[in-house]
Amino acid sequence: MxxxxxxxxxxxxxxxxxxxxxxxxxxxxxxxxxxxxxxxxxxxxxxxxxFANYIAIFQGSPFLKWFINSLIIAVITTLSVAFFDTLVGYIIAKFHFIGKTIIFITILSTLMVPTEMLIIPWYLMSSELGWTDSYWGLLFPGLMTGFGVFLMRQFMESIPNDILDAARVDGMGEFKIFLKVAIPQVWPAISALCIFSFLSNWNAFLWPLIVSHSEEVFTLPVGLSFLASGEFNTKWELIMAGSTITALPLILVFFLLQRYIIKGIVLTGMK
Structure with a gap:
C-alpha cells in the first residue's frame, strides 16, 4: 500500500x-x-x-531566407564539432606527447570563460578578417567547442587500448583506426554532442545579432526580433507563428535521435 x-x-x-x-x-x-x-x-x-499569421511572415519578410541561414549555420557547425571535437578528444585520450596535459587543461579552462566576454575578441577578429556580415563570421565561433573535446575525451578513454593495438597489427593507419574502430565505439556520445551543438547554434541570438548587419545573413532568432516589432505595439501573433516554425526542426531532431540521447546517458552512468 x-x-x-x-x-x-x-x-x-x-x-x-x-x-x-x-x-x-x-x-x-x-x-x-x-x-x-x-x-x-x-x-x-x-x-x-x-493561418494568416503564417502566410504573413512568409510574404512580408525574407523568413525563408532566415530559416535557410539558420539551417546552414546549425548543420555546418554540428558537422564540424562532431568531427574535430571527436578527433581532438581521441588524440588527447589515446596518444602520449609532451604538453598533452597542459593542452587539455587549457581547453577545459575555456569552459570557465562566459560567452559574453568572448564577444569583443570575436568581433575584432571578424573585422580584421572581413568576416562581419557574412556566413564565416556567423560560423567560426561554433566550429569547435571545449565541451565537445572534454566529452569525447572522456568517452575515448573507455575504449580498450588492446582493440586499437590489434587494428595497428592488422596494418590499419591511425586515421583509419579513428574512423573505423574508435568512432563506432562512441557513437552514442557523438550523437548527443551533435544534438547539443545543433540546438545551441539553431537558437543562438547574441553573436548573430552583433556580427550580422543585413537581412540577407540574419538567422531566425535575429530575424524574428526585427520582424514583429511595430512602432507602437508588438505583433505577438507573428512572433508566435515564427517561433512555432522555428521549433519544428528541433522537435524533429529530438524524435529522430532521442534513442541515442538515452543510450548516451546510460553509457555515461555505466562509466
Missing amino acids: KKRTGLTIVYLLLITGSIAMIFPFVWMVSTSLKTAIDVYSLSIIPENPT
Whole structure:
C-alpha cells in the first residue's frame, strides 16, 4: 500500500511537471492561430483560428531566407564539432606527447570563460578578417567547442587500448583506426554532442545579432526580433507563428535521435 501511494505521488509530480513544460508550447501554437484582436484573450483554443499569421511572415519578410541561414549555420557547425571535437578528444585520450596535459587543461579552462566576454575578441577578429556580415563570421565561433573535446575525451578513454593495438597489427593507419574502430565505439556520445551543438547554434541570438548587419545573413532568432516589432505595439501573433516554425526542426531532431540521447546517458552512468 505504501509503495502504491509513493508511485502515485511520483506520477502526479511527473504529470504536473510535464504540464508545466508543455503548456508554454501549447500557448505559443494557440497564439499563432489567433487574430491580432484575440491575441490577448485567455482562451487556449482560438475562437477564430487562422493561418494568416503564417502566410504573413512568409510574404512580408525574407523568413525563408532566415530559416535557410539558420539551417546552414546549425548543420555546418554540428558537422564540424562532431568531427574535430571527436578527433581532438581521441588524440588527447589515446596518444602520449609532451604538453598533452597542459593542452587539455587549457581547453577545459575555456569552459570557465562566459560567452559574453568572448564577444569583443570575436568581433575584432571578424573585422580584421572581413568576416562581419557574412556566413564565416556567423560560423567560426561554433566550429569547435571545449565541451565537445572534454566529452569525447572522456568517452575515448573507455575504449580498450588492446582493440586499437590489434587494428595497428592488422596494418590499419591511425586515421583509419579513428574512423573505423574508435568512432563506432562512441557513437552514442557523438550523437548527443551533435544534438547539443545543433540546438545551441539553431537558437543562438547574441553573436548573430552583433556580427550580422543585413537581412540577407540574419538567422531566425535575429530575424524574428526585427520582424514583429511595430512602432507602437508588438505583433505577438507573428512572433508566435515564427517561433512555432522555428521549433519544428528541433522537435524533429529530438524524435529522430532521442534513442541515442538515452543510450548516451546510460553509457555515461555505466562509466
